[in-house]
Amino acid sequence: MRRAFELARSVLSCAPNPRVGCVIVRDGRRAGEGFHAGAGREHAEIAALAADPDSGAGATVFVTLEPCSHEGRTGPCTRALIEAGVKQLVIAGLDPNPQVSGVGQLEAAGIEVFRFEDFVAEAAELNKGFLLRMNLGRPFVRCKLAMSLDGRTALADGQSKWITGPEARADAQLLRAASCAIVTGVNTILADDPALNVRPDALKGGDRVLAETRLAEAGQPLRVIVDSKLRTPRKAKTLSLPGEVKIFSLWGRDAARFPDSVELISASASQERVDLEFVLNCLATRFECNEILVEAGPILGGALLTAGLIDELVIYMGARLLGSDARPLLEFAGPDSLTQSEALEIVDAGVIGDGLRIVARPAAR
Numbered sequence: 001m002r003r004a005f006e007l008a009r010s011v012l013s014c015a016p017n018p019r020v021g022c023v024i025v026r027d028g029r030r031a032g033e034g035f036h037a038g039a040g041r042e043h044a045e046i047a048a049l050a051a052d053p054d055s056g057a058g059a060t061v062f063v064t065l066e067p068c069s070h071e072g073r074t075g076p077c078t079r080a081l082i083e084a085g086v087k088q089l090v091i092a093g094l095d096p097n098p099q100v101s102g103v104g105q106l107e108a109a110g111i112e113v114f115r116f117e118d119f120v121a122e123a124a125e126l127n128k129g130f131l132l133r134m135n136l137g138r139p140f141v142r143c144k145l146a147m148s149l150d151g152r153t154a155l156a157d158g159q160s161k162w163i164t165g166p167e168a169r170a171d172a173q174l175l176r177a178a179s180c181a182i183v184t185g186v187n188t189i190l191a192d193d194p195a196l197n198v199r200p201d202a203l204k205g206g207d208r209v210l211a212e213t214r215l216a217e218a219g220q221p222l223r224v225i226v227d228s229k230l231r232t233p234r235k236a237k238t239l240s241l242p243g244e245v246k247i248f249s250l251w252g253r254d255a256a257r258f259p260d261s262v263e264l265i266s267a268s269a270s271q272e273r274v275d276l277e278f279v280l281n282c283l284a285t286r287f288e289c290n291e292i293l294v295e296a297g298p299i300l301g302g303a304l305l306t307a308g309l310i311d312e313l314v315i316y317m318g319a320r321l322l323g324s325d326a327r328p329l330l331e332f333a334g335p336d337s338l339t340q341s342e343a344l345e346i347v348d349a350g351v352i353g354d355g356l357r358i359v360a361r362p363a364a365r
């Protein structure tokens with residue numbers, strides 16, 4: 001099963017599908033292995049069986065997720081496993097997709113099915129975005145921020161390039177490559193004119209291969225601008241780069257001024273601004289985004305946090321001080337007492353270049 005997870009992780013994203021790896025064991029030996037490389041590509045079980053068509057007879061199949069039982073873009077994996085003569089199936093995660101009920105079909109065909117309890121949490125982590133989309137109708141929201149050692153994200157006049165070093169910026173490229181959409185606020189577009197695209201040449205070695213594979217399979221992630229009054233300039237850099245741009249706005253008029261690759265989406269409003277739940281719901285349902293990366297300033301980040309819509313903060317801390325006039329990490333109304341403050345759990349932390357990388361999640365979830 002550990003090898004099956006390694007295989008699943010050999011792609012950054014299979015969206016809208018989950019990431020899945022599979023290993024076939026026969027006569028105590030590994031007889032085949034495979035993974036799902038992306039939507040429309042063969043599923044992990046089919047890829048593993050294809051390595052050796054005879055490998056399934058009497059075999060035990062280890063797969064990180066319950067096999068599918070429906071005719072999607074590819075045929076049902078349950079049928080392939082039954083036809084191959086598989087004896088036992090070991091799975092880690094169950095598929096919440098209502099169209100998938102592979103376990104029942106396999107058991108009815110006489111295949112023994114086991115759930116490997118030790119890997120249930122790893123299966124949930126591997127496909128956290130897919131699971132959230134299926135269960136809650138929104139993607140996994142990762143918010144990336146660069147801050148100084150005194151917790152500031154830009155000077156008072158808006159300058160924020162560069163608080164962190166090249167290693168941190170390269171690492172952030174990998175986060176983009178793992179995401180279905182990169183989301184920002186209009187103020188960041190106005191202040192920084194960012195590209196918001198994946199640039200594999202910023203990466204090295206295996207990371208570069210992962211990013212290049214993602215681009216080859218699925219193209220650039222969507223670039224999303226949250227812009228209530230449609231202040232995005234027509235000449236903003238991100239609008240003219242390869243890939244699609246979605247602008248969520250309450251102001252639908254001058255759509256014609258943008259290039260064809262830009263879609264203006266009329267959002268519902270919350271307190272006279274774009275309703276963020278509407279944005280996330282649209283990214284999940286219409287664009288089938290599993291994981292998204294927010295790269296915005298403190299206002300949009302703070303609004304998402306207040307709405308309970310941030311699942312993970314990735315903070316790159318540069319070894320510099322910006323002072324108390326500089327912008328904070330997130331703008332939101334703080335609690336009345338420390339006991340009421342949002343508790344976070346640090347899930348990862350380490351040195352990156354000459355700074356730190358901290359990954360934190362809301363402790364309650």
Ligand SMILES: NC(=O)c1ccc[n+]([C@@H]2O[C@H](COP(=O)([O-])OP(=O)(O)OC[C@H]3O[C@@H](n4cnc5c(N)ncnc54)[C@H](OP(=O)(O)O)[C@@H]3O)[C@@H](O)[C@H]2O)c1
Nearest residue numbers: 145146153158160185187188228274296297298299300303
């Ligand atoms: N250090 C970092 O990691 C980092 C990253 C990105 C940016 N920055 C810096 O951050 C600064 C910009 O940050 P910012 O906080 O002013 O802007 P921002 O978070 O990029 O964008 C905020 C804007 O988004 C729009 N918006 C639409 N719907 C919203 C909603 N429901 N809730 C909140 N905002 C909504 C609002 O403008 P409308 O009301 O007009 O729609 C709002 O003013 C720049 O100086 C930039 O350099 C730093």
